[in-house]
Amino acid sequence: MSVSALIAMFPGTPQSAYADQLTYDLNSLAGKVASVNGTAGLQIRFSALIEQEAAQENAATAASTITPAHVLSSPLDGTTIAAPAVLVNQDTAAASQNETAIAVDPNNPLRVVAAANDYVTRTWSCSVSGTPCSALGDGYSGTYFSNDGGATWCCSSSDPSKLGTLIPGVERLTGGIYDAGGDPALAFDSRGHVFYAGLGFDRTAAPNAVAVNKGTFDARGKLSWSQPTFINQTTSPSTLNDKEWIAADTHVTSPFRDRVYVSWTRFIFNPTSGRYVQSPIFFVSSSDGGATFTAPINISSNVLYDQGSRPVVGRDGTVSVFFEGSTRFAQLSSTYVVKSTDGGATFGQPIAVSTLSDILNPANTAFRVNSFPAAAAAPNGNLYVAWSTEVGNNATSFGGDPNCAYFIAGTTAVRANCHAAAVYSKSTDGGVSWSAPAPIFAALNASNRTPDGYPVTQPDGTTLSAPAARKVDTFWPGVAISSSGRVYMSSYAADTVSPWQTCAASPPPPEGRINCTTLDGYIHNARLNYYVANVGAGTSQKVSTHPINTRYQFGGGFIGDYTDLA
Numbered sequence: 001m002s003v004s005a006l007i008a009m010f011p012g013t014p015q016s017a018y019a020d021q022l023t024y025d026l027n028s029l030a031g032k033v034a035s036v037n038g039t040a041g042l043q044i045r046f047s048a049l050i051e052q053e054a055a056q057e058n059a060a061t062a063a064s065t066i067t068p069a070h071v072l073s074s075p076l077d078g079t080t081i082a083a084p085a086v087l088v089n090q091d092t093a094a095a096s097q098n099e100t101a102i103a104v105d106p107n108n109p110l111r112v113v114a115a116a117n118d119y120v121t122r123t124w125s126c127s128v129s130g131t132p133c134s135a136l137g138d139g140y141s142g143t144y145f146s147n148d149g150g151a152t153w154c155c156s157s158s159d160p161s162k163l164g165t166l167i168p169g170v171e172r173l174t175g176g177i178y179d180a181g182g183d184p185a186l187a188f189d190s191r192g193h194v195f196y197a198g199l200g201f202d203r204t205a206a207p208n209a210v211a212v213n214k215g216t217f218d219a220r221g222k223l224s225w226s227q228p229t230f231i232n233q234t235t236s237p238s239t240l241n242d243k244e245w246i247a248a249d250t251h252v253t254s255p256f257r258d259r260v261y262v263s264w265t266r267f268i269f270n271p272t273s274g275r276y277v278q279s280p281i282f283f284v285s286s287s288d289g290g291a292t293f294t295a296p297i298n299i300s301s302n303v304l305y306d307q308g309s310r311p312v313v314g315r316d317g318t319v320s321v322f323f324e325g326s327t328r329f330a331q332l333s334s335t336y337v338v339k340s341t342d343g344g345a346t347f348g349q350p351i352a353v354s355t356l357s358d359i360l361n362p363a364n365t366a367f368r369v370n371s372f373p374a375a376a377a378a379p380n381g382n383l384y385v386a387w388s389t390e391v392g393n394n395a396t397s398f399g400g401d402p403n404c405a406y407f408i409a410g411t412t413a414v415r416a417n418c419h420a421a422a423v424y425s426k427s428t429d430g431g432v433s434w435s436a437p438a439p440i441f442a443a444l445n446a447s448n449r450t451p452d453g454y455p456v457t458q459p460d461g462t463t464l465s466a467p468a469a470r471k472v473d474t475f476w477p478g479v480a481i482s483s484s485g486r487v488y489m490s491s492y493a494a495d496t497v498s499p500w501q502t503c504a505a506s507p508p509p510p511e512g513r514i515n516c517t518t519l520d521g522y523i524h525n526a527r528l529n530y531y532v533a534n535v536g537a538g539t540s541q542k543v544s545t546h547p548i549n550t551r552y553q554f555g556g557g558f559i560g561d562y563t564d565l566a
Helices: 017-021 029-037 048-055 411-417
Strands: 097-105 108-118 140-146 180-188 194-201 208-217 223-225 229-234 239-248 260-269 276-278 281-286 305-313 319-326 333-340 351-356 374-377 383-392 418-427 473-481 487-503 519-534 539-542
Touching (some): 029 048, 029 260, 048 194, 108 194, 140 194, 140 208, 140 223, 194 239, 208 239, 229 239, 260 319, 319 374, 351 383, 411 418
Parallel strands (some): 180 239, 418 473
Antiparallel strands (some): 097 108, 180 194, 208 229, 305 319, 319 333, 333 351
């Protein structure tokens, strides 16, 4: 998903006569993406999944399974999974997974369900009505489950007759009608059912929807998924649903116990010209276990330019939906919250938690990023929300800073003087007022990246030395709160930089495949570690066992839009 950052419109940005005359093909993802990206003065982006799919719209269709000729690698990469990490899913013939979600059964902490965008169908050697499965393969909705607290995981997917835990009924090879799906989100109810929310869409046609599948565990601990319930299923070229999230009320004392909530972004376009109009947050609820949902309602009011919503449910049944958004003439985006006290039937007005400066991708990386929020409600009613923002390298306050906004100060200045920081804010009065944003990982925020593997000799005999020092970027936070009230937060940190040997630009490897015929020179490559903080205790630890090399997924350009924590 291309830069999923949402930036507000700001005054003083004239629309050119040429821009006013532009039209866009709304029957394709590529046309919709071009419309959003071409809107003057507004830096909003689709989710990275949608933008990645749009970028592949004209790619050659695979006629056979993926068989890499040469796998790019680095001696600095780990070759095994080191304890305490365990293998949940596995890349097969360069078919990756990304954009992970996770949920734990509130009645059984040993039962864990995970989800990801899964491209495994591109590797299937079967055929459907004479068409190779690999030609129908795309981003699919993958799930995995564990009954032993995450020590072991199930199940593999090998072909349409053995879906494993791929979600059924959304994409074509799983019995659905859509080319692709993704943007996974998970939630358990209080009775041990798990709900999977995701997207279904076509690349070159208008149909798209939000889908919710209900999962049930049998007495042996096997997870089975229902057929999907589709939300806002549309064939209108002027509407695209994106970046949904799901929550369920697990609280036994709540008047809305087991109600299921889904929020998402509805991108709206002018049906004549194809130009982007707005992208409000929409919301539905279900009181019958996801079998049916209420009519969608717009909950973002006059905050019209939005993305990345996240619903959470408090112990008293209050629903709070967080999102990144902007009013028409705001200089910067903000993290917003909007609240319902009647089970999602009605909502109050959005409240701004803090302004933010949408982040750039970390230096020496190629993947797309965003500043979407993550949030959770504590047992005592406190609310916590985290997001990423560009901050000055010597900042002492962590709200939005115009000097670190790339569309104001310029990308070069922001790269030189700012870095991405995962920050959080807390409310003790139900979301009415919020604490000043603070870094989740203060020590990382003050640190520089560690070089590893330098110097290295280039193919032409020259030497690549370590780059100049720069601050660690932290981004894509997760938030989880235990039943006892412990608050945990997490994020990626681009805390290591090392050499990476590239593939020669011509001929390029097929997009999305680890396939290269000719090696080229070395470049600097920022690697990621994953950290988790106990916010109340003021402690943190690195939980990744080896720095993560992002260059293996889609040429390094797409590793998802978020991580999750449970």
